[in-house]
Amino acid sequence: MHNHEKEVLRTDKKIAILGNPNVGKSVIFGLLTGKYVMVSNYPGTTVEVTTGHANFDKELGIIDTPGVNNLIPMSEDERVTRDILLNEDLDGLVQVIDAKNLRRGLLITLQLCEMGLPFLIDLNMGDEARSRGMYVDSKRLGDILGVRVVETVATSRKGISKLVKSTTKTKKSHFSFRYSPEIEEGAKKIAELIPEARIGKRSMALMLLSGDESLKPWLASLDAEAIKKIEQIRDRAQASYSQPLNYVITKRRLEEVHRIVKQTESREEKKAGSILESFGRLAVHPIKGIPILMAVLLLVYWFVGVFGAGTLVDFFEGVIFNEYINPTSTGIIERLIPSKLAQDFLIGDYGIITMALTYSVAIILPIVGTFFIAFGILEDSGYLPRLAVMVNRIFKILGLNGKAVLPMILGLGCVTMATLTARTLETKKERIIVTLLLALGVPCSAQLGVILGLLGGLSGAALAVWAGSVVTTLFVVGFLASKVIPGGSYDFIMELPPIRVPKLSNILIKTATRVEWYLKEAVPLFILGTIVLFTLDITGILGGIEIAASPLIVGVLGLPAQATGAFLIGFLRRDYGAAGLFALASAGLMDTTQIVVSMVTITLFMPCIANLFIIIKERGWKTAAGMVAFIFPTAFIVGGILNFILRYFEVML
């Protein structure tokens, strides 16, 4: 995916949108550019920086920055946003503030004032604030800060045209306030030592006083002595306080924020909570939350597993492909291309059309599509963070906390995409554990579809053994990993956004973006895999490998030798391998025990080549190599143990 450093806008004029998480930045961005990005209720999903051209002025570039709560960065997201302010030659900023959370927004505003950057405030979601009996005097706010304040309700496009007109009228704020003499003194001295920058020296000095480690690279141009001096100044200022300086500084800012809020915000007697609010509370209730959780999972299963993997796949595969596309293309190709080899290449057992396209489009697309629709609804409704609350304790066993539920659930859609979101987790330890568990045992929707299709047709017991084996492996590995991998404690502090009714258009656009990404990622790999398999088959190598691997496949796992091909291709994509096993099972070459053992083994494979690449990119070579060395043997060992147990105790499934 995109690297934000490469994505830097090259337009002459450009503005950036920033604000707290969940204030509607992405929707505003979408309305200003017409290019849509992921909108999500889950704090921290907007990790990637998105850019686009304004739809009202093609010359104007717009950057959508990750949500921040403070410009003294505490996470990668916040750092990205701060770096954009430092490095991009911005003509102005649009700060989006959630009208019902004015206080949190103003903490950022005050830092923009200090930086001396020209900006305007987009006071968004006034409708939600009013429904809670809260009013913000936007005119008064504008007067106090000396910048423009525009009110919008982005979801219903209210105020957008006014916002568009105001984008050229950003101003530096005249608002200023002072810190304690010790801090002011320190800031003044540091300001004398540092070079000119896009943002004001005083604000830069305050960041350095806050002990912002992430500014280190920026200081590289300074000589060692100056850096030492800065540290001395910092230490001297710190000596006057028992609390860390950044806390002292932020507290001072909050005092100012409080003053402004008092002058601009008014409240009426709070109206009774809405139904959505009550639902939000129920969803995290220790007891009543559980049936809700079950109902949500059941609905998702019904929509994806039954409707998507059943009804839609039957239609696409059974009707569209098997009745129309495959017979037609077979007819055409047999007439047009005389070479038998070329014919096989396209429409043979391992043919690009008959295997790769049929599989990726007819089987995967409906499953992935329905999953992403379901996931989008969960995201936009604000349920996911509540799910995180519910599973927090269980995840602690794995050395994780509830926040990790987002990548895990997303992994049920696409493990590769989920691995990318693992970076929203705070500690390296959590990121490694999540990456490992995703790669090891969270089946993606494509694979789930195949597995459920196969096992569901057998018996409930077979499905239970498969699920039990995979979940047990995940817990054992996660538990051990949490003990083995070093790392400190991690906090569970998570914002619960209000429950909202998702907007259909948002869901559809978001799903389209994800499906597009998935297909671009998956289809070439299916084709590559098919070509590899085709080549191995033609050259007879497949037969050779089957013989070589047979002690493992036949001896340990107790499977027919033909299964080797499926496992081989499972190295490329495990769902593809699963599909191969599906074919063997359909042909009556495996009994129930063999099917279950083979499915457990392939589920524990690394999901796909793309996932491996992403792991290398995100976690580095060493970690990736370690994971490969761990995952594949583990898959075979677990499969072997399961086979042994089932055979030894003569379990009938």
Added chain:
Amino acid sequence: MTIHEHDIDELLELLWTLKERNVDSLGEALRISEQENPERIIEEMENAALVEIKGDKISLTKKGDAMARDIIRRHRLAEVLLSQIFELSDEAVHAEACKFEHILGPDVTESVCTFLGHPPVCNHGNPIPRGECCQRFKKEMKPLVLPLTELSPGEDGRIVFIAPKEHKRLDKLTTFGVVPGSTIKLHQKTPSFIIKIGETDLAIDEDIAKEIYVRRAENGDNRKR
């Protein structure tokens, strides 16, 4: 050499602890006293009607007993404060508590006692003499400042201080506005703590909730205790 109040305080403290161990020997008291020239101090105390001496037996008068009681109370409350809230080492606690016992005024002592939730014993398990505030506490049964975990769901609390184990945690809470002075509402305790600050709902671990100390506020009204 003049006798300082300080010396008298020390001996009063000593006599109180001896009394706790049922020791009333003057010789024993003189032997273990760390003060210079304890005989003179005792003499002075006898003159001030703080102690009564009969042969080798020494006992506190009513006046002396009251004074000793206050000193011990200040010392032991200081110990609890320094070790449990400030997490100082044992040596530091002892050294500092010895200073505190001489300087805490009655009002501050009450506040400290209330703040700590009227602890009945010090770190070493020795009883802390009760003060007036503790009597009131018995009726009200509500310490002034308590960890967030002690609030009941639905109650409001005004944050008095946050004692985080890590600074990073403090930073994160700060950006959500969870700082001393803010009022938060506790929504629920399981499966996670959920607090409402402003219009933001936050889910936090119990570990973190334990570190947030609040003053209970009757729904919305911060002034009431």
